[in-house]
Amino acid sequence: MASVAPNDLSSLWMPFTDNRYFKANPRLMVAAQDMHYTTADGRRVLDGTAGLWCVNAGHGREPIVKAIQQQAAVLDYAPTFQLGHPLAFQLASRVAGIMPEGLDRIFFTNSGSESVDTALKIALAYWRAKGQGQRIRLIGRERGYHGTGFGGISVGGIVTNRRTFGTGLPGTDHLPHTHDPARNAFSKGQPAHGADFADRLEALIALHGPDTIAAVIVEPLAGSTGVLVPPVGYLERLRSITAQHGILLIFDEVITGFGRIGAATAAERFGVTPDIICLAKGLTNAAVPMGAVAAARHVHDAIVDAPGDVPGIELFHGYTYSSHALACAAGIATIDLYANEGLFARARALESHWEAAMHSLAGLPHVIDIRNFGLVGAIELGPRPGLPGVRGQEIFRAMFDSGLLIRVTGDIIALSPPLIISEAQIDEIADRLATGLRQLADA
Ligand SMILES: Cc1ncc(COP(=O)(O)O)c(C=O)c1O
Numbered sequence: 053m054a055s056v057a058p059n060d061l062s063s064l065w066m067p068f069t070d071n072r073y074f075k076a077n078p079r080l081m082v083a084a085q086d087m088h089y090t091t092a093d094g095r096r097v098l099d100g101t102a103g104l105w106c107v108n109a110g111h112g113r114e115p116i117v118k119a120i121q122q123q124a125a126v127l128d129y130a131p132t133f134q135l136g137h138p139l140a141f142q143l144a145s146r147v148a149g150i151m152p153e154g155l156d157r158i159f160f161t162n163s164g165s166e167s168v169d170t171a172l173k174i175a176l177a178y179w180r181a182k183g184q185g186q187r188i189r190l191i192g193r194e195r196g197y198h199g200t201g202f203g204g205i206s207v208g209g210i211v212t213n214r215r216t217f218g219t220g221l222p223g224t225d226h227l228p229h230t231h232d233p234a235r236n237a238f239s240k241g242q243p244a245h246g247a248d249f250a251d252r253l254e255a256l257i258a259l260h261g262p263d264t265i266a267a268v269i270v271e272p273l274a275g276s277t278g279v280l281v282p283p284v285g286y287l288e289r290l291r292s293i294t295a296q297h298g299i300l301l302i303f304d305e306v307i308t309g310f311g312r313i314g315a316a317t318a319a320e321r322f323g324v325t326p327d328i329i330c331l332a333k334g335l336t337n338a339a340v341p342m343g344a345v346a347a348a349r350h351v352h353d354a355i356v357d358a359p360g361d362v363p364g365i366e367l368f369h370g371y372t373y374s375s376h377a378l379a380c381a382a383g384i385a386t387i388d389l390y391a392n393e394g395l396f397a398r399a400r401a402l403e404s405h406w407e408a409a410m411h412s413l414a415g416l417p418h419v420i421d422i423r424n425f426g427l428v429g430a431i432e433l434g435p436r437p438g439l440p441g442v443r444g445q446e447i448f449r450a451m452f453d454s455g456l457l458i459r460v461t462g463d464i465i466a467l468s469p470p471l472i473i474s475e476a477q478i479d480e481i482a483d484r485l486a487t488g489l490r491q492l493a494d495a
Pocket of ligand 1: 162163164165166168197198199200271275276304305306307332333
């Protein structure tokens with residue numbers, strides 16, 4: 053038996069972490085309530101990132117806690133392969149109720165990565181069911197983040213997440229990203245320039261042939277690569293090109309779903325309806341892991357009504373924990389809470405205050421761009437010469453020590469607070485960042 057000391061940090065191999073640095077300088081959270089974490093050394097930290105873009109209703113919310121506790125005592129787990137339990141159906145109806153018109157067939161997963169892989173597999177199954185099984189190409193986008201499964205990294209466009217892990221799925225290709233600081237730096241809301249980046253899809257379609265392409269997947273607003281807000285007209289153009297060639301359009305709304313940009317979905321906010329939406333994070337307010345895929349009726353029906361390869365099961369896909377009872381209880385309580393407190397509308401109402409607070413940081417040392425939409429913001433810093441990402445880490449650590457949790461991607465600060473944030477707390481985030489950026493410049 054291995055000898056392991058209690059509270060030894062070495063056994064845990066941490067995800068997306070500098071393990072050796074962390075274990076020498078641990079940052080441990082022991083509690084969280086509403087807008088704040090409490091650290092192991094008893095400090096309160098204002099949550100500027102809703103955890104990892106997921107705790108949209110704030111931490112430790114009582115109705116969600118109670119729902120999970122009650123459900124655990126009644127039915128902990130029931131399979132949903134060939135069986136069911138009522139909460140799974142209830143939650144699916146509730147999710148369908150806030151999706152864009154027609155996207156009302158809901159498949160449950162346990163994470164955003166699983167939602168992405170599920171959506172890609174549904175797209176392939178759809179074309180096979182329609183007798184066009186040669187449509188196997190999947191188009192993603194540079195700087196796209198679609199989680200860490202092999203499907204997600206194949207259509208994703210983050211080099212560090214791909215290069216270690218082989219060739220990924222064959223037959224993928226990528227649109228260019230839409231980040232264009234030369235034309236759009238310091239845009240408030242949607243940037244004016246860049247709808248033309250969608251035209252590259254026409255070139256990819258010409259290159260591969262439209263009848264080989266199953267789907268295009270994009271984050272309507274890219275979060276993890278540093279908040280890339282879609283240029284005016286860009287999503288509309290993607291929709292019209294995909295529709296023209298009969299290609300499915302998938303929106304990965306793992307971040308944008310559930311109020312983050314002031315509506316239930318980015319599809320609703322931007323007025324562009326895809327064929328499939330990937331969800332996770334805010335679905336359960338992160339209290340229990342869960343993801344979902346919302347599919348248009350025609351996508352679902354094509355698969356479910358097709359004769360299939362084997363009689364009985366239409367889609368050979370699913371997870372042991374699809375529709376987990378505790379996650380369903382958390383999901384229903386979360387959607388109730390969003391509705392009872394009007395949190396999506398609240399995010400929308402706070403947007404102008406948030407925008408002003410973010411852009412008040414313009415002109416501070418090293419700030420080369422500021423972007424915002426909904427309750428999402430990014431402050432891009434110029435890198436230290438020859439040391440990309442170091443300045444980002446410096447500001448992250450300084451802010452954490454000062455009592456503010458931010459997120460950094462390279463030298464980009466990304467912010468996405470819980471939707472319950474007050475205007476005073478928005479100002480506090482801006483003030484703390486301003487102080488931190490000035491001190492960093494002096495250091
Ligand atoms: C757009 C998007 N898709 C997928 C994922 C992956 O989600 P998970 O980490 O739950 O697998 C994320 C996570 O940040 C995301 O932002």
